[in-house]
Amino acid sequence: MKIAVLAGDGIGPEVTHEAIGILRAVADLGGYDFRFQQLLIGGIAITETGSPLPRATLDACLESDAVLLGAVGDNKFNSLSPDKRPEAGLLQIRQALGGYANLRPSVAYKSLSINSPLRAEVTEGADILFVRELLGGLYFGQPRQWDRETGEAWNTMRYTRDEVVRVARVAFDLAAKRRKKVTSVDKANVLEVSQLWRAAVTEVGAEYPGVTLEHQLVDSMAMHIMNTPRNFDVVLTENLFGDILSDEAAVITGSLGMLPSATIGGAVNLYEPVHGSAPDIAGTGKANPLGAILTAAMLLRHSAKLEQDAAAIEASVIKVLDAGYRTADLARGNQPGQQTVTTREMARLVHNALNESIDRSQSMHAV
Ligand code: IPM
Numbered sequence: 271m272k273i274a275v276l277a278g279d280g281i282g283p284e285v286t287h288e289a290i291g292i293l294r295a296v297a298d299l300g301g302y303d304f305r306f307q308q309l310l311i312g313g314i315a316i317t318e319t320g321s322p323l324p325r326a327t328l329d330a331c332l333e334s335d336a337v338l339l340g341a342v343g344d345n346k347f348n349s350l351s352p353d354k355r356p357e358a359g360l361l362q363i364r365q366a367l368g369g370y371a372n373l374r375p376s377v378a379y380k381s382l383s384i385n386s387p388l389r390a391e392v393t394e395g396a397d398i399l400f401v402r403e404l405l406g407g408l409y410f411g412q413p414r415q416w417d418r419e420t421g422e423a424w425n426t427m428r429y430t431r432d433e434v435v436r437v438a439r440v441a442f443d444l445a446a447k448r449r450k451k452v453t454s455v456d457k458a459n460v461l462e463v464s465q466l467w468r469a470a471v472t473e474v475g476a477e478y479p480g481v482t483l484e485h486q487l488v489d490s491m492a493m494h495i496m497n498t499p500r501n502f503d504v505v506l507t508e509n510l511f512g513d514i515l516s517d518e519a520a521v522i523t524g525s526l527g528m529l530p531s532a533t534i535g536g537a538v539n540l541y542e543p544v545h546g547s548a549p550d551i552a553g554t555g556k557a558n559p560l561g562a563i564l565t566a567a568m569l570l571r572h573s574a575k576l577e578q579d580a581a582a583i584e585a586s587v588i589k590v591l592d593a594g595y596r597t598a599d600l601a602r603g604n605q606p607g608q609q610t611v612t613t614r615e616m617a618r619l620v621h622n623a624l625n626e627s628i629d630r631s632q633s634m635h636a637v
């Protein structure tokens with residue numbers, strides 16, 4: 271497998287480095303051949319080439335089997351217009367790769383329950399899979415402009431029926447393999463685009479009699495996610511609502527640093543943790559590599575079709591958390607039985623747990 275690696279800015283390189291380490295471990299243990307190619311994106315790409323998405327990066331990504339991305343964004347570029355910022359590189363690569371369904375799981379880990387400001391009895395057992403539409407809506411709709419002369423600015427939230435139908439199918443297919451419920455989120459009481467969204471999702475829902483469909487308005491959904499997170503299985507929504515609600519749902523897990531994502535449906539799948547570049551902690555060993563490591567697991571699941579290895583990584587992460595190890599974002603004072611570790615150490619612990627679990631499954635085969 272050819273994997274293009276776009277480490278990007280801030281903590282992107284350090285967490286991506288650890289995700290690659292885990293993928294190499296899986297390759298060694300399973301006898302797979304993974305080739306990694308490092309490429310520039312974001313602020314570092316602007317500094318070195320003048321463009322947030324250099325042509326060489328784009329071409330190499332299109333020729334790869336999967337793209338693993340760290341994070342983009344650097345305060346140095348805050349005064350630039352949206353089309354020149356590091357984030358523009360990210361939006362361009364998303365568009366070029368063509369993946370329209372961004373899967374963002376948000377899971378309540380038992381051993382992290384005190385990390386959530388929500389009570390354990392509320393979060394316990396919560397397991398939500400957001401399906402965020404990634405190529406439409408306000409992020410890409412035309413026209414868009416800030417007219418400094420008239421003091422007016424506008425963006426366009428635009429969807430076609432087909433764009434809604436294709437992402438809805440992904441949500442229903444996934445729900446059919448989970449707890450068989452799709453919650454579609456919109457603002458159909460105000461926006462025409464949401465009325466189209468709701469109609470198209472309802473149409474797709476009729477093809478899946480085994481899956482329950484409910485519609486929620488985005489404002490009350492923001493509240494329901496906090497009040498009753500266990501009520502949700504697959505949550506389907508448009509680009510901006512999905513951006514906002516998936517960050518909100520990190521509260522269930524306890525830290526944004528834990529959340530992975532996969533973007534599927536296009537020519538090449540794109541894998542990126544949900545967190546940003548966090549320039550304030552870059553290089554301090556405080557970054558949580560688990561979001562990137564769990565992202566690597568999603569890559570194994572959705573691109574390499576190595577479900578068992580993906581599940582082994584996820585189980586190893588749980589084991590390390592259960593043993594009390596915490597990166598700075600997860601550390602809560604002097605909790606008994608807990609130990610604060612660096613980015614590097616956390617990754618090494620996951621690596622060890624993975625080795626152990628694979629050794630054990632091999633010796634079980636031998637028996
Ligand atoms: C995300 C990020 C991006 C987004 C930014 C960095 C462009 O917030 O992946 O959630 O808004 O999609």
Ligand code: MN
Nearest residue numbers: 513514517544
């Ligand atoms: Mn976001």
